[in-house]
Amino acid sequence: MRQQMQSVRQEAPVTAGLVRPVLISAVFFMVVTGLVYPLGTTGVSQMLFHRQAQGSIITEHGVDVGSAIIGQWFTESKYFHPRPSATTGTDPNDSSKTVDQPYNAANTSGSNLGSTSKKLVDAVAGRVEAYRKENGLGPTDPIPVDAVTASGSGLDPEISVANARIQAKRVAAARGIPEQQVLALLDTHTQEPQFGVLGYPRLNVLEVNLALDNLALHTSGK
Amino acid sequence: MHDSLTPIGGLVPIAEMMLNNVFGGIGVGLINLITFAILTVFLVGMMIGRTPEFLGKKIEAREMKLVMIALLAHPFSILGFTALAAIFPGTLQSLNNLGPHGFSEVLYTYVSGTANNGSAFAGLNANTPFFNTTIGFAMLIGRYLTLMPMLAVAGALAAKKTIPEGPGTLSTSSALFTGLLVFVVIAVGGLTFLPSLALGPIAEQLLMGAHQTF
Numbered sequence: 001m002r003q004q005m006q007s008v009r010q011e012a013p014v015t016a017g018l019v020r021p022v023l024i025s026a027v028f029f030m031v032v033t034g035l036v037y038p039l040g041t042t043g044v045s046q047m048l049f050h051r052q053a054q055g056s057i058i059t060e061h062g063v064d065v066g067s068a069i070i071g072q073w074f075t076e077s078k079y080f081h082p083r084p085s086a087t088t089g090t091d092p093n094d095s096s097k098t099v100d101q102p103y104n105a106a107n108t109s110g111s112n113l114g115s116t117s118k119k120l121v122d123a124v125a126g127r128v129e130a131y132r133k134e135n136g137l138g139p140t141d142p143i144p145v146d147a148v149t150a151s152g153s154g155l156d157p158e159i160s161v162a163n164a165r166i167q168a169k170r171v172a173a174a175r176g177i178p179e180q181q182v183l184a185l186l187d188t189h190t191q192e193p194q195f196g197v198l199g200y201p202r203l204n205v206l207e208v209n210l211a212l213d214n215l216a217l218h219t220s221g222k
Numbered sequence: 223m224h225d226s227l228t229p230i231g232g233l234v235p236i237a238e239m240m241l242n243n244v245f246g247g248i249g250v251g252l253i254n255l256i257t258f259a260i261l262t263v264f265l266v267g268m269m270i271g272r273t274p275e276f277l278g279k280k281i282e283a284r285e286m287k288l289v290m291i292a293l294l295a296h297p298f299s300i301l302g303f304t305a306l307a308a309i310f311p312g313t314l315q316s317l318n319n320l321g322p323h324g325f326s327e328v329l330y331t332y333v334s335g336t337a338n339n340g341s342a343f344a345g346l347n348a349n350t351p352f353f354n355t356t357i358g359f360a361m362l363i364g365r366y367l368t369l370m371p372m373l374a375v376a377g378a379l380a381a382k383k384t385i386p387e388g389p390g391t392l393s394t395s396s397a398l399f400t401g402l403l404v405f406v407v408i409a410v411g412g413l414t415f416l417p418s419l420a421l422g423p424i425a426e427q428l429l430m431g432a433h434q435t436f
Contacts, residue, residue: 112225112345114323116426118435152223 058206066206071157073103074209077134078174080159080167082205083146084127086111087154103155110152124148135170158202161190175216185211225318225327225345229430232343233423236330239337240419241411242296247338247365253372255403259394260289260375262406266392275391278384285378288371295367297414299336299360304329304418312352318345321436322429326422331357336364 045053056068066072071082087109089101101107113120127148132139144162164186172179189208193199224232238244242254260276264286267274274281307313307328317324327343334341335357342348348357385391393399 109344110223110226112223112318112343114225114319114326114345114426115228116321116323116430116435117319121435152226 058210060210065210067157068204068207069157070105071103071155072206074205076174077170079209079212080164080171080203080205081134082159083156084148084150085154085156086150105155108153108155110154111150135166137166157206158191158204161186161201161203164203164208171212175212177215177219181215182212185215223344224330224341225323225343229323229326229423229427232326232330233419233427235341236326236333236423237411237415237419239333239339240296240300240415241407242337242368243407245337245339250338250368253369257289257292257368257372258407258410259403260285261293261410262399262403263392263394264289265406266402270392272390272392275385276379276394278387279379279382280385285375288375288378292368292371292375293410295363295371296336299363299367300329300332300415301418303332303336303356303360306356307332307353310352312350316347316350316353318343318347319436322422322426323436326426329418329422332360335360338365 042053051057057064058066058068071085073085074081082103085102085104087101087104087107088098089104089107091097091099111120111123113123128143131137131143131147132141137143144160144166146156146160147163147166165183168182168186169179172182175182186203186208189203189211190201191203192201224235239246242250243258245251246254260281263276264274264281267281308325313328314324317327319327327346330343331346331348331353333339338361346353348354
């Protein structure tokens with residue numbers, strides 16, 4: 001009991017001496033973690049990885065047309081189509097409702113449907129039908145899975161090589177160029193797995209579509 | 223996004239947060255492991271008929287009561303609120319998936335709130351007054367009712383005298399104790415939560431294998 005009372009009396013000077021170090025360390029860490037470190041990492045990344053730090057923007061004839069890491073929604077038959085996307089946006093006519101808006105980069109999301117969802121099974125079946133019709137496939141031809149499933153972000157910029165090769169026939173027919181030329185273009189733009197083992201060979205849809213347009217420009221210019 | 227995981231894929235984060243030793247909020251791992259270590263020492267002490275002692279301090283009835291409060295707050299919050307949401311009429315409108323996956327959505331929400339994690343099965347519309355209130359309470363219970371009893375235990379143990387190590391003390395740094403600790407964590411966590419997991423992810427996995435959709 002006596003020891004407890006003595007320690008209570010001695011506590012006041014100890015806590016008074018803590019106020020200054022606490023304030024100084026609080027301000028110090030605010031400055032270091034809130035200003036110095038973020039500014040430092042931003043500066044280093046701008047110096048070492050300038051293009052990536054600015055968003056991997058792709059520029060075409062002086063105009064920013066998009067990013068290499070954000071997908072875009074192509075629907076015309078003369079372009080390669082990306083993966084389906086489950087993103088939504090607000091209805092332009094009624095701001096309280098949401099409407100399907102594929103590749104809406106302001107509202108990235110997946111469908112959040114589970115593996116036993118009837119909605120998902122029906123949606124994929126519908127996409128399979130549409131893909132077969134669009135690309136002239138028979139009723140039993142196998143389809144690459146990334147052509148009929150939405151990505152988790154809804155903004156996947158790439159498609160698999162198999163998906164691209166199936167679409168090449170339609171794209172060549174729509175543009176009136178031989179399919180071999182389109183396939184050769186695909187080969188030059190195929191990105192190999194990172195370090196040879198991570199991921200699959202894939203193609204950036206925006207890049208390939210821009211290359212197709214440039215091809216058309218140069219051949220029509222001749 | 224986690225909503226689209228396969229059933230067992232969704233079961234893994236749920237189970238890890240239910241054990242509350244793998245991931246959760248900041249600091250819960252250490253304090254929960256100490257809680258389970260004290261519980262293990264107590265169980266072993268009861269089995270071999272010696273007074274349990276942890277890090278040289280005797281564990282008595284008062285400390286065990288506080289440890290049990292800390293241990294039971296976690297399942298009380300998760301299972302209690304999930305059951306409440308299951309009988310609440312408005313929950314069905316919030317679900318994005320029907321069937322066992324919908325139950326998993328609600329279960330994950332309260333597991334994540336109680337374990338102070340913050341992720342969710344995103345399909346669930348948890349922005350309703352019911353969910354906002356109950357998940358808020360789950361966060362408070364999961365944070366403070368697991369931390370405060372253990373702080374009280376720490377204070378009680380700090381005031382005690384250290385018992386010197388003798389031939390009968392159970393070493394808490396041996397492989398045997400680690401094995402016992404892991405077993406106690408899995409047994410206590412598993413027995414408490416297996417029924418809810420059976421209703422959600424496990425049922426969904428079995429039904430998925432039978433090609434049933436909802």
